[in-house]
Amino acid sequence: MxxxxxxxxxxxxxxxxxxxxxxxxxxxxxxxxxxxxxxxxxxxxxxxxxxxxxxxxxxxxxxxVKDVIAWQAQATLDNHTQPELGHLDSFASLRLWAHLVTERQKQVGLEGGCQFGSLAGQLVESDAETRADLAAGFERWLELFRKGLLAMRDRGDLRREADPEALAYALLGALQGGMLLAQTLRRIEPLRDALDAAVTHVESFAADTADAADVV
Known part of the structure; x- marks a missing residue:
């Protein structure tokens, strides 16, 4: 940690x-x-x-509670910045990220879901200051994806029309929704399929679609 x-x-x-x-x-x-x-x-x-x-x-x-929010946000980022994931700036690293997230949920028996997301669900309507703290945590998470996607676009892996902001929302939204459904239904498919769809959406903007297909 x-x-x-x-x-x-x-x-x-x-x-x-x-x-x-x-x-x-x-x-x-x-x-x-x-x-x-x-x-x-x-x-x-x-x-x-x-x-x-x-x-x-x-x-x-x-x-x-304020410090728990900051602590949990950092713990979440730590889980997304493991050495093998690099900077989440390639199709392969995004596929690996989706795989690791799915495997981690299998290992914990689909219990708990996203800890930061669960915290946000409890506290987001508490007051404006708490909502702002939670929003800051999610913004740091989104920025991790945005930076990686922007690097991919600047490098020419993604077409110029690819929008890193929109794609970051898609990835994080798939994770949050998929986690909640998998936790509630006690089935891995909602998370696995949501992440697959989100990464496939990113791959649809590949400058050379054959490059993205190679990592599936």
């Missing part, structure tokens, strides 16, 4: 590790119980820290 962004100043390495552990525990509890069903004291006990430690890192539940 990469270091959490926007760490409070002057934290020691041990302090950063403790804070990251608390955030991981909080994210897991929120995923299982929901935000309403997760209290500060629940997190404290599960993380095995003292009350003074909790208040040192998070002044209240709102601050904790």
């Amino acid at each position: 990469a270091d959490v962004k926007n760490q409070p100043p002057r934290l020691t390495s041990k302090g950063q590790a403790t804070r990251a552990r608390i955030l991981g525990v909080a994210a897991d509890l929120i995923l299982k119980r929901g935000v309403v069903g997760t209290q500060i004291d629940d997190v404290r006990r599960a993380a095995e820290v003292s009350g003074s430690q909790m208040t040192h890192y998070f002044k209240d539940k709102r601050a904790l």
